Amino acid sequence: MTRSEIIEGLRDILLAADDRNVEALARCTEQSRLMADLGFSSVSMLYMVIAIEERFHIRFDDNVGAADFATLGDVVDYIEKKLP
Secondary structure (H helix, E strand, O other): OOHHHHHHHHHHHHHHHOHHHHHHHHOOOOOOEOOOOOOOOHHHHHHHHHHHHHHHOOOOOOOOOHHHOOEHHHHHHHHHHHOO
């Protein structure tokens, strides 16, 4: 799976997690900050983690938290590491 495919999947997840800022999500890049630029809350982040696990068939490590993901690129990096 390419980074572009991961980002497209993440956009779908992010829109489902928090559809208040559709415009920002539509133009988000790997440098977009999840909380500052996209307006995510800790609850939205939790939903995102659960949805990522289901969509990409991966499991987040127990010691990983929302603070580990400042940008969309951080999330993509993590998913790439966890994919088989």
